[in-house]
C-alpha cells in the first residue's frame with residue numbers, strides 16, 4: 001500500500017507524520033517543489049518510524065509516485081500567505097483559488113502520468129473548487145476534497161464541550177463548502193438520539209445564542225489557529241491520514257467529504273461512503289428549509305467562483 005504526498009509544508013508534514021504514526025500506508029513518497037525540503041521531512045520521519053507500524057518514508061520526484069493508490073496534494077499557498085484571514089471577508093479561502101488552481105494545473109497531470117490509478121485527495125485550500133480543477137486536469141473522477149470532514153469534527157468537538165460529553169457521542173455534520181458558506185445541520189444534530197435543540201432548551205439557553213457562538217468558532221477555527229500558530233495543520237493531518245485509510249482499506253466509512261455532485265454541478269461535501277476509488281455514493285440528509293437554501297446558495301457561490309477562471 002503506497003501513497004504520495006505532494007507538498008511538504010506544514011500541512012504536508014502533519015499528514016505524513018500522522019500517516020506514519022498510524023501506519024496508514026506501507027510506503028509514503030514525499031514530493032515538494034523544493035526537493036531539499038521533501039528530503040529533510042522524509043529523513044526526519046525515518047528516524048522515528050521504527051517505533052511505528054512498519055512504514056517506509058522516502059522523498060521523490062513525480063515518477064516515484066508510480067503505483068501509489070492515493071496521492072494527497074497539500075501544495076500551494078495557505079490562508080496566511082494568501083491574505084484569507086479576515087473573518088468579515090465573504091470570500092474566505094476562495095481568495096486562494098486562482099493561485100492554487102495554477103499550481104494544480106501544473107502538478108496534477110504529472111501525478112496522473114506517474115500514478116494513473118491513484119485516488120487524488122485535495123487538501124489545499126479551497127479544496128472544493130480545486131477538486132474540480134484536479135478532475136479536469138486529471139481526466140478522471142477519482143478525486144476527493146477533504147471538504148467538511150474537518151469542519152464536522154470541529155462542530156462535534158464544540159458541541160461536546162458545550163454539553164460536557166465525549167465528541168464521539170455527538171452526531172452532527174457540516175455539509176457544503178469547506179469555507180464560509182458551510183452549512184451546519186442543527187436540525188439533525190443529536191446526542192443519544194436527543195435533538196440538540198431540545199438539550200439547549202432544557203438548559204434554559206437560547207438556540208440562537210449557542211448557535212452563533214459555535215458556528216463562529218467552527219467557521220473561523222482556521223483563523224483562530226493561525227493567529228496563535230501561523231497555520232492550521234494538525235487536525236487536517238489526522239483527517240487526511242484517516243481518509244487515506246478508508247480508501248486503501250475499502251472501509252465503506254460514511255463521512256461528510258467532498259466529491260463532484262451532478263445535481264449541484266460542483267464538488268461539495270455530503271455524507272458519503274468512502275472506499276476503494278474514493279466516494280462510492282453520497283446521501284442527501286434530511287434538512288430544514290433554511291439549511292437546504294443555505295446549501296444551494298453555497299453551491300451557487302462555488303459555481304460562480306469556478307466559472308470565473
Ligand SMILES: NC(=O)c1ccc[n+]([C@@H]2O[C@H](COP(=O)([O-])OP(=O)(O)OC[C@H]3O[C@@H](n4cnc5c(N)ncnc54)[C@H](O)[C@@H]3O)[C@@H](O)[C@H]2O)c1
Pocket residue numbers: 006007008009010011012031032033034037074075076077078079096100103106107122123124125126127146147150178231232233236
Ligand atoms: N483542507 C483543509 O481543511 C486545510 C486545512 C489547513 C490548511 N489547508 C491548506 O493546505 C495548504 C498548505 O498549507 P501549509 O500551511 O502547509 O502551507 P506551507 O506554505 O507551509 O506549505 C506549502 C508547500 O507547498 C509547496 N509547493 C508550493 N507550490 C508547489 C508546487 N508547484 N509543487 C510542489 N510543491 C509546491 C511549498 O514548497 C511548501 O512546501 C494551503 O492551501 C492551506 O490553506 C487546508
